[in-house]
Amino acid sequence: xxxxxxxxxxxxxxxxxxxxxxxxxxxSTLMGSxxxxxxxxxxxxxVVSNSGGAYNDALTKAIYEPFAKETGITVxxxxxxxxxxxxxVKQGRPQVDLMDNTLLNFQKMTRxxxxxxxxxxxxxxxxxxxxxxxxxxxxxxxxxxxxxLMAYRTDSLKRTPKGWADFWNTDAFAGPRSLQxxxxxxxxxxxxxxxxxxxxxxxxxLDVDRAFKSMSRIRGGVKKFWNSGAMPAVLLxxxxxxxxxxxxxxxxxxxxxGMPVAYQWNGARRLTNGWGIPKGADKTxxxxxLIDFSLRPEVQAAFSKLFPHGPVVPGAIKxxxxxxxxxxxxxxxxxxxxxxxxxxxxxxxxxxxxKRWQEWANA
Numbered sequence: 001x002x003x004x005x006x007x008x009x010x011x012x013x014x015x016x017x018x019x020x021x022x023x024x025x026x027x028s029t030l031m032g033s034x035x036x037x038x039x040x041x042x043x044x045x046x047v048v049s050n051s052g053g054a055y056n057d058a059l060t061k062a063i064y065e066p067f068a069k070e071t072g073i074t075v076x077x078x079x080x081x082x083x084x085x086x087x088x089v090k091q092g093r094p095q096v097d098l099m100d101n102t103l104l105n106f107q108k109m110t111r112x113x114x115x116x117x118x119x120x121x122x123x124x125x126x127x128x129x130x131x132x133x134x135x136x137x138x139x140x141x142x143x144x145x146x147x148x149l150m151a152y153r154t155d156s157l158k159r160t161p162k163g164w165a166d167f168w169n170t171d172a173f174a175g176p177r178s179l180q181x182x183x184x185x186x187x188x189x190x191x192x193x194x195x196x197x198x199x200x201x202x203x204x205x206l207d208v209d210r211a212f213k214s215m216s217r218i219r220g221g222v223k224k225f226w227n228s229g230a231m232p233a234v235l236l237x238x239x240x241x242x243x244x245x246x247x248x249x250x251x252x253x254x255x256x257x258g259m260p261v262a263y264q265w266n267g268a269r270r271l272t273n274g275w276g277i278p279k280g281a282d283k284t285x286x287x288x289x290l291i292d293f294s295l296r297p298e299v300q301a302a303f304s305k306l307f308p309h310g311p312v313v314p315g316a317i318k319x320x321x322x323x324x325x326x327x328x329x330x331x332x333x334x335x336x337x338x339x340x341x342x343x344x345x346x347x348x349x350x351x352x353x354x355k356r357w358q359e360w361a362n363a
Contacts, residue, residue, distance in 0.1 A: 045074045046286050050100035052079040058307035059100070066302075067293045073286050082109060085278055089114040094278035098287040104186075106140035106276045107347040115139040116277040122288045125295035130314040134340055135272050141291055142274040144300070144309035147329040147338060148180070148188065149268040151236055151251040152243040155260040163266040167243055168195035168218050175242030176223035178235050182357040183227040186346055188245055189215070189353070190339070194267045204342040208353060212360055225361065236261060249308035252327055268338035270329050272312065304328060 048064075050056050056077055064075040078096060082105045088094045099106075109115045117139055120126055126136065135142030150167055154160075156175055166173055180188050189206050192214035198207070223241055226232045232246035237254050251263040275291045277284060293299060300316035303309070310330030311317060317331065325331035329338060346353075 044072055044286075045076060046097045046283055046290060047076050047078060047095065048098045048100060048290070049078050049080045049085065049096045052077070055307060058303055062303035062306055063290075063294050063299060066299070067290055070293070071286075071289060073289065075290070085109075086112060086114050089279050092280060094280050096278060097281045097283040098290060099276040099278060100143075100273060101276060102343075103135070103137065103140055103142060103272045103274050104341065104343040104346055106137070106274060107343045109276065110137070110139040111347065114279050116279050116281065116284065118277075119288070123292050123295065125292045125313070129295065129297075131295075131312050132340075135274070135312045140274045140276045141295070142272040142312045143291075143294055144303065144307075145270050145272050145312060145328075145330045146309050147248040147265075147268040147270045148191075148245055149248055149251075149263055149265055149338075150191075150243060151232070151246050151254075151261055151263040153236060153239060153241075153260060154262050156239065156242040160262070161243060161264060163264065164191045164195040165197070167191070168214070170218065170221040173243070176240065177218065177221050178224045178226050178232050178241045178244035179218075179222055180232075180245055181225035181227045181361070182354045183225075184229065186350055186353065187215075187357050188269070190269055190341075191245065191267065192218075200267070200339045203339060204345050206345065206349075208349075208356070212356065215360070248329055249327070252308060265329070265334045266337045268329060268334065269341055270338050271341045271343075273309065310334075 050059060060077070064077075068074045080096060082099070082101055085094065085096060085099060086109060106115060118141055120136070123141065126141070131142065150161065150164065152161055157173055159173075161167055161173055167177065170177070179191070189208065189211035190203050192211040193203055193207065194200070195218075196210060196214040198210075224231070224235060226235070226244070229247055229250070232244040233250040233254055235241045236244050236246070236251075237257075237259055248268070251261055254261040275287075275294070277287050281287065295313055297311075297313050297315035297319060300311035300313045301319035304311050304316065304320060305324055308327050310328035312330065317325065320328070328334065
């Protein structure tokens with residue numbers, strides 16, 4: 001989940017002591033003053049953790065560079081997993097000033113007391129912006145939304161699947177499928193329940209028994225439970241499967257390549273990425289400035305033009321053309337047909353569900 005980005009790669013652009021220390025000791029054991037931790041930025045710099053790749057490139061162009069130009073505060077990015085930062089916080093030495101991660105990971109970090117509470121009074125861009133309440137938890141700030149959805153080969157299926165019930169219908173929509181494995185992320189129990197007739201607004205709390213019964217019905221038609229973000233697009237592109245779940249944006253890349261591929265927003269599972277300040281970080285003033293800057297409507301729109309994540313600020317939607325909105329999970333039309341992941345439920349139940357998945361998958 002932390003490295004789901006399109007074209008991902010590890011981006012470690014910290015200089016001097018940070019780079020050397022990382023090579024020798026690993027991310028969770030770096031030491032030094034705030035200036036050392038933000039090497040390359042000093043008092044006027046922020047060290048921000050994100051998942052790298054094309055995602056980082058879009059953030060740099062749409063947010064980090066214009067922010068630095070306006071404020072003089074430079075941004076250095078690193079690619080740390082949340083487990084590394086949790087370890088750093090527990091040791092009292094967070095090596096980043098700000099985190100970009102999913103609200104699900106921030107839910108876990110909140111439970112482990114590893115995040116600073118958010119002072120929303122310091123975020124002018126939030127006031128009156130109409131951001132959904134579930135994207136503004138106590139210890140994080142939502143900023144962009146991605147989704148898992150269904151994609152399919154238009155040259156392999158005689159008619160268009162309209163939802164997960166059709167995906168599960170291997171008689172009327174024949175051909176091998178692919179779904180996400182628990183090795184990559186939490187399994188797609190919601191899709192199994194939607195296929196079994198559960199309404200969007202009645203999904204949570206998830207009926208785990210019913211979901212696994214539904215998963216068992218399609219298991220024989222699943223060629224591969226994919227375990228990396230790139231795999232479903234590869235399987236679809238090679239025509240090894242006729243339909244698959246995948247992260248939003250991946251299918252667009254295939255379509256741009258001329259592949260006979262389409263995707264369906266009906267029943268899409270949305271998850272929000274946001275900002276979190278590690279407990280003990282000492283550049284909170286600059287961090288709040290970056291968070292606030294990123295939530296301006298024009299900045300949100302600029303990012304979504306570069307990367308297929310939807311804005312959390314409704315005002316940004318008005319600044320985006322129709323062709324861009326069609327590919328975003330938070331466009332007015334796509335919001336109606338998908339659902340937001342209940343991160344509190346998954347944080348509470350992930351370990352048990354993953355264990356059950358492993359038993360089910362190996363049975």
